Amino acid sequence: MVKNLSILLFINSLVSAQTLKSFPPDQHSYLGGREAFYRDFQKIILEKKLSPCENKKEYFHAPIIIDKDDTAIVYDGNNARAPESQCAVALTREVIKSMPGFVAAKIDGKPTVAVAQYLIYPDAFFENYKDGYSPYNQIVQPEFPGGIDAFRELVNHRTDVSNFYLKGKGKVTVVVQFKINKEGSIENVTLKNSSGLKEYDDMIISAVKSIKKKWTPATVHGIIIDYNFTMPLSLSSKDIIR
Secondary structure, three states: OHHHHHHHHHHHHHHHHOOOEEOOOOOOOEOOHHHHHHHHHHHHHHHHOOOOOOOOOOOEEEEEEEOOOOOEEEOOOOOOOOHHHHHHHHHHHHHHOOOOOEOOEEEOOEEEOEEEEEEEOHHHOHHHOOOOOOHHHOEEOOEOOOOHHHHHHHHHHOOOOOOOOOOOOOEEEEEEEEEEOOOOOEEEEEEEEOOOOHHHHHHHHHHHHOOOOOOEOEEEOOEEEOEEEEEEEEEEHHHOOO
């Protein structure tokens, strides 16, 4: 308990000073990957004889802070969770403190405090658990009317590349990331990586933000959820009209 408390105090001071780093996508934050994480999650539920949630639709996008020494704690900032998710949050907190397989992120070759995200849907555990389970295999991704190509076309129509020049067969690529909320609207548009051309980056962000047509939101286990969508967009010399 004292160790967990010290981690939490450290995290609070860290969050006040800077933004926590996200866990690198090419690294496992748990030994054996996601399936091992959920297998151990189920094992600890049974060992501790924990109780299922009455509300079978509860879920929790659990931000898990993994420290340099491979210890971990659930952290959700200063934002109060919705009342309908309180059981899922409490269950996750109780289980995480006993899970043995967390692995610290390595950034620039050094162990680094970072946050990993795990989706917890309590009703998939207890008597409903099946070996090999991962909620990420249960997600139905969001859909844009007409498909992703129709969305790309709308973005292209809202960009003017006539003022850009790329030498020869040059090409620049951005990876745009945004949240599709439960209402199917776009939020939090950012670039996961820059093209190196600020004007082009700003134009892409503006174009995506301007699209108001709604998506069909994502679901997991039939429950509508927020979804972080990532999409690469490229500009090549052949796209530029001179």
